[in-house]
Amino acid sequence: MVSLKKKIIGKKTYYYLGHTYKENGKLKYKEIYVGSKLPTIDIITKTKSKLLHDIYKEKWFKKFSAIKKAYSDDLKKMPPVAKEKFFEDFVIKFTYDTSKIEGSSLSLNDVAELLERRRSPKDKPIEDIKEAEDHRKTFYQMIDYKGDLNLSILLKWHKDQFYQTKPNLAGKIRTYGVYIVGSKHRPPPANEVKRRLEGLFKWYNKEKNSMNPVELAAQIHLKFETIHPFGDGNGRTGRLILNFILNKNGYPMSNIKYVNRRGYYKALERANVDQDDTIFIQWFFRMYVKENSRYA
Numbered sequence: 001m002v003s004l005k006k007k008i009i010g011k012k013t014y015y016y017l018g019h020t021y022k023e024n025g026k027l028k029y030k031e032i033y034v035g036s037k038l039p040t041i042d043i044i045t046k047t048k049s050k051l052l053h054d055i056y057k058e059k060w061f062k063k064f065s066a067i068k069k070a071y072s073d074d075l076k077k078m079p080p081v082a083k084e085k086f087f088e089d090f091v092i093k094f095t096y097d098t099s100k101i102e103g104s105s106l107s108l109n110d111v112a113e114l115l116e117r118r119r120s121p122k123d124k125p126i127e128d129i130k131e132a133e134d135h136r137k138t139f140y141q142m143i144d145y146k147g148d149l150n151l152s153i154l155l156k157w158h159k160d161q162f163y164q165t166k167p168n169l170a171g172k173i174r175t176y177g178v179y180i181v182g183s184k185h186r187p188p189p190a191n192e193v194k195r196r197l198e199g200l201f202k203w204y205n206k207e208k209n210s211m212n213p214v215e216l217a218a219q220i221h222l223k224f225e226t227i228h229p230f231g232d233g234n235g236r237t238g239r240l241i242l243n244f245i246l247n248k249n250g251y252p253m254s255n256i257k258y259v260n261r262r263g264y265y266k267a268l269e270r271a272n273v274d275q276d277d278t279i280f281i282q283w284f285f286r287m288y289v290k291e292n293s294r295y296a
Contacts, residue, residue: 002048002278004039005031015039017047019055019278030055052278056215060285063296064214064251070295071252087143092116093255095135098239100258104128127165134161135236142244149204149220149244151197158230158237169231173197178228183265185272187228196227213249217242218284219277226272252292260287 007014015038018031032051034043075083096104096111106114106128110121115136120129138160147153159171175190188196200223208216221242228234243253256264267283270276289296 002051002276004034004044012036017044017051019051056212056281056285060214060289061212063289064212067289067292067295068251071292072250074295088116090253090255091136091139094139094239094243094253095132097255097258098236099128099132099135101256101261101264102233102235104132106132130164131161134164138240139243142240143247145244148208148248149241150201154237154241157240158233161236162233166232169233172231173229174231176231178231180228180269183269185226185269187226193227193229197229200224200227213245213251214285214288215281216249217245217251217254218281220245221284222268222271222277222280225268252295254284254288254291256287263287 002017002019005016005018007016013036015034015036016031017034017039018029020027020029030051032047034047039047075086078086092112092115093108095115096106096108099106099111105124106121110124111132113119113121114129114132138157141160142157145153155171155173162170173193177189178187180187200220203223204216204220207219211219221238224238224241225234230237239256246253263283267280271278271280
């Protein structure tokens, strides 16, 4: 966590913004001088952003660049049929994990049979089957989409995923309060959702050309999940947004696995409860590098 420290040397007072973090199993500390007077919130916010950027750049960004290059080289070597199979394998695993996190009863084999061979599993809820099929369709729409992120495309992706199973809320911003089971974080009330979404896209348009794409993906996912703008389907839509940012910028997409859901939920919750975005961002960075170790 970033913290403000006061140092008194002789008769003079100095303020520093510092952050302790782990690198290669060892604790490291980095700080930036912010002045001889107690800094304002605005100065703290700007300095914190610079401090974290410097830390991320030093610790993570070179790894991300290496992953991007190796991934790009791999894709260039693939003939069209192999590339098609590569993305289909990803969407099967992604559909399974992102749906399983939200309570789907389908196994990985069920999803593979359904999406690859068009064989519906027996004795499984029709809702789970339809949502898996529609998630795949929406995923490919996201891949083919050449525009940029905005509210209209966000509502479309949500509607396309849930129009068959949740028609009353598909593609509609919630007008009621919601809560996240088992979490201490409470999403904002309904009357704040529109304003918060407008703020989200304003932030995105400001940062998209300057922020590292992996950090941008992690940040927007956290911000979106914090708002929780839909009555249901926020997790699946948020993970599509995350992968849209990665894919648009030439990075391998990420599949947050069902087996890692506890760490994922804990990182999201702690980031909100402690009001410290770095908790989730660092969790995602570690997971992303591990997930793409074959490219590093």
